[in-house]
Amino acid sequence: MTIMxxxxxxxxxxxxxxxxxxxxxxxxxxxxxxxHSRDRRGSPVPTAGMIASRVMELRKRRxxxxxxxxxxxxxxxxxxxxxxxxxxxxxxxNQPAGNDIIFKILVAGFxxxxxxxxxxxxxxxxxxxxxxxxxFRHLVVTGRSRLALYLxxxxxxxxxxxxxxAVGYTIVCAxxxxxxxxxxxxxxxxxxxxxxxxxxxxWAAGHAVPVICGLPYSGHVPGTVTCAGPAGWxxxxxxxxxxxxxxxxxxxxxxxxxxxxxxxGYTAIFRYPSNSLMIEAGLWIELDAxxxxxxxxxxxxxxxxxxxxxxxxxVFQIIVTPILTGVVxxxxxxxxxxxxxxxxxxxxxxxxxxxxxxxxxxxxxxxxGSTLLPESATLAVGVVLAWLAGxxxxxxxxxxxxxx
Amino acid sequence: MLLPRRRLDGTxxxxxxxxxxxxxxxxxxxxxxxxxxxxGVELLVPRGSxxxxxxxxxxxxxxxxxxxxxxTHADAGTMSLLGYPVPRHRDAAxxxxxxxxxxxRFYGHLTGRQNLRLLAAAREPAARxxxxxxxxRVGLAHRADDRVSKYSMGMRQRLGVAACLLSDPQLxxxxxxxxxxxxxxxxxxxxxxxxxxxxxxTVVLSSHLLDEVERTCDAVAIVDRGSVIAQGPIxxxxxxxxxxxxxxxxxxxxxxxxxAGATLGARIEPAPSALGLEVTLPGGAGRDVIAEVxxxxxxxxxxxxxxxxxxxxxxxxxLQVTSRLGDPE
Numbered sequence: 001m002t003i004m005x006x007x008x009x010x011x012x013x014x015x016x017x018x019x020x021x022x023x024x025x026x027x028x029x030x031x032x033x034x035x036h037s038r039d040r041r042g043s044p045v046p047t048a049g050m051i052a053s054r055v056m057e058l059r060k061r062r063x064x065x066x067x068x069x070x071x072x073x074x075x076x077x078x079x080x081x082x083x084x085x086x087x088x089x090x091x092x093x094n095q096p097a098g099n100d101i102i103f104k105i106l107v108a109g110f111x112x113x114x115x116x117x118x119x120x121x122x123x124x125x126x127x128x129x130x131x132x133x134x135x136f137r138h139l140v141v142t143g144r145s146r147l148a149l150y151l152x153x154x155x156x157x158x159x160x161x162x163x164x165x166a167v168g169y170t171i172v173c174a175x176x177x178x179x180x181x182x183x184x185x186x187x188x189x190x191x192x193x194x195x196x197x198x199x200x201x202x203w204a205a206g207h208a209v210p211v212i213c214g215l216p217y218s219g220h221v222p223g224t225v226t227c228a229g230p231a232g233w234x235x236x237x238x239x240x241x242x243x244x245x246x247x248x249x250x251x252x253x254x255x256x257x258x259x260x261x262x263x264x265g266y267t268a269i270f271r272y273p274s275n276s277l278m279i280e281a282g283l284w285i286e287l288d289a290x291x292x293x294x295x296x297x298x299x300x301x302x303x304x305x306x307x308x309x310x311x312x313x314x315v316f317q318i319i320v321t322p323i324l325t326g327v328v329x330x331x332x333x334x335x336x337x338x339x340x341x342x343x344x345x346x347x348x349x350x351x352x353x354x355x356x357x358x359x360x361x362x363x364x365x366x367x368x369g370s371t372l373l374p375e376s377a378t379l380a381v382g383v384v385l386a387w388l389a390g391x392x393x394x395x396x397x398x399x400x401x402x403x404x
Numbered sequence: 405m406l407l408p409r410r411r412l413d414g415t416x417x418x419x420x421x422x423x424x425x426x427x428x429x430x431x432x433x434x435x436x437x438x439x440x441x442x443x444g445v446e447l448l449v450p451r452g453s454x455x456x457x458x459x460x461x462x463x464x465x466x467x468x469x470x471x472x473x474x475x476t477h478a479d480a481g482t483m484s485l486l487g488y489p490v491p492r493h494r495d496a497a498x499x500x501x502x503x504x505x506x507x508x509r510f511y512g513h514l515t516g517r518q519n520l521r522l523l524a525a526a527r528e529p530a531a532r533x534x535x536x537x538x539x540x541r542v543g544l545a546h547r548a549d550d551r552v553s554k555y556s557m558g559m560r561q562r563l564g565v566a567a568c569l570l571s572d573p574q575l576x577x578x579x580x581x582x583x584x585x586x587x588x589x590x591x592x593x594x595x596x597x598x599x600x601x602x603x604x605x606t607v608v609l610s611s612h613l614l615d616e617v618e619r620t621c622d623a624v625a626i627v628d629r630g631s632v633i634a635q636g637p638i639x640x641x642x643x644x645x646x647x648x649x650x651x652x653x654x655x656x657x658x659x660x661x662x663x664a665g666a667t668l669g670a671r672i673e674p675a676p677s678a679l680g681l682e683v684t685l686p687g688g689a690g691r692d693v694i695a696e697v698x699x700x701x702x703x704x705x706x707x708x709x710x711x712x713x714x715x716x717x718x719x720x721x722x723l724q725v726t727s728r729l730g731d732p733e
Contacts, residue, residue: 057522143496143527
């Protein structure tokens with residue numbers, strides 16, 4: 001039996017034409033496809049086309065995109081819309097939709113918690129679905145570097161996650177600013193904004209009873225002042241003035257002097273968040289989402305599945321992180337400081353509250369009443385970077401070594 | 405008779421990179437725990453041919469393909485694709501290779517065209533321009549913008565072939581490409597393979613559809629239990645296969661005794677008809693041996709009514725050689 005190669009020359013017993021392990025001097029297939037000269041498929045750097053096609057692949061997942069839009073954009077937008085409508089139809093009973101407090105609750109609570117989980121879900125999808133859906137083989141057979149195949153997912157996923165988070169956050173900021181109240185709500189006393197100390201005292205004299213009854217005061221209040229309680233507080237307008245005796249006005253001015261400045265004073269209360277806080281909080285939320293995405297991508301690539309890693313990340317974010325960040329465990333403090341949730345909490349802008357409404361959210365280290373395990377900003381940044389790099393390396397390593 | 409394995413050189417673990425062969429392997433071995441899925445495979449696939457890779461289920465066909473393509477690593481041995489030693493030059497080799505491994509699966513939520521776009525992005529820039537022609541060639545252009553989740557199995561197979569064509573391949577490795585196809589689809593894939601070979605490309609066709617392989621391929625390798633037990637042009641393999649003779653004669657019982665006493669090395673069994681015998685001659689038996697059968701019978705005073713060699717198909721030969729391996733040693 002003879003096997004004839006294409007050249008028609010019998011093979012058996014022929015001497016090697018090329019040393020073992022070396023590429024042939026003449027390229028096989030001299031009719032190499034056009035474009036091979038620009039072909040850098042061994043490079044670990046993904047091409048723009050690979051990234052764009054990855055974006056398309058993720059963007060076309062309707063269920064994932066629906067969930068992503070609903071959580072990052074839909075829920076905050078709906079919440080704000082309801083507040084806008086309630087105030088529009090019943091302004092006396094409902095505060096204006098936007099204000100400093102609502103902003104802080106959403107930004108320190110809902111957005112980072114669920115933004116992180118949704119970003120991790122996108123990461124888990126990007127890191128595992130080509131395996132479970134059988135496309136990984138096709139991709140490996142292209143000859144493209146597996147590292148490049150992995151790295152292409154990072155900008156692609158972030159190109160979806162980051163804008164989604166940004167849109168939702170922008171809606172919250174916009175409503176907080178443009179639908180902000182016309183007054184400052186200081187302990188249910190609605191005061192005009194921007195008053196000087198003298199102006200504040202003057203305003204207090206004209207609104208002595210609400211000031212005495214509402215604003216914090218540790219001194220003695222004479223029995224001649226009758227407080228009507230919360231019923232007298234308007235949710236939508238500056239508290240109306242009313243005449244009072246000279247003694248009562250003097251007491252109100254005294255209280256105003258005490259409450260003008262200080263941690264919870266008039267000057268510390270805002271109608272809407274400051275520009276610097278919005279910028280800082282926005283960057284922090286985006287970083288949080290990016291960490292979630294990278295963690296999900298790496299973990300899903302490592303485990304080769306999507307559901308398991310998503311459950312692990314939710315448990316980690318909702319249960320494990322709050323425990324490790326809020327409780328000092330003797331002898332394990334350094335280990336606790338290596339948790340990314342604590343690092344992110346310590347990087348939270350100080351203008352945001354600590355431990356807002358949702359579990360898993362701990363708040364800024366510099367914020368009032370912080371209960372976080374202390375960690376320097378440098379260490380926190382280092383921990384975050386280590387998590388980003390570590391999970392990227394783990395995920396890429398698994399992808400490069402896994403059987404397809 | 406089993407055909408001898410062809411060796412490239414006498415040094416284990418070394419391989420002569422010879423670009424005249426589309427695929428060369430030497431001592432290629434892949435183990436999964438204690439199970440050896442690919443056992444010292446020596447394979448030579450000539451360029452520009454349609455090469456069948458045959459074996460029963462579980463013989464190690466897909467595993468070998470996965471090893472060749474770098475989907476899993478080999479435990480021992482060397483290999484080259486299109487003359488490029490792999491895994492060292494795998495990216496250069498794969499740039500000119502298209503492959504379907506196992507069942508072709510794609511992202512169901514994307515259209516056929518979008519799936520190809522994703523694969524083309526991982527190849528050279530020119531691959532994107534080949535998407536349309538590839539879809540045309542496999543007859544999927546009219547469904548290219550439907551989601552793959554709505555495709556039939558046959559359509560996915562054709563999409564898999566289209567994916568192979570994105571690389572303008574010099575070598576196509578197709579693992580069971582005719583699975584799930586209707587007769588028209590099989591004929592279409594067969595014609596396509598033949599046209600690809602006519603263009604100077606090499607096609608390695610792994611299949612259990614022996615009839616299709618016989619009609620499509622120039623040469624085959626038979627694999628069983630991870631080892632290549634024979635390879636070469638189909639005509640030569642069949643020429644070396646055992647020859648079956650149907651003999652009709654006047655006294656079958658005495659004829660059987662006469663033939664058994666002769667030194668023909670034949671296996672003789674009664675045929676279903678009362679006057680018949682089935683004589684199986686060793687592989688490579690020529691016309692002179694058949695004539696000798698006739699001579700022995702006539703010399704013994706037996707009237708021979710019919711002496712007819714049964715045609716040997718790839719299927720019958722395949723079943724013989726693979727089932728023989730299953731016999732207890």
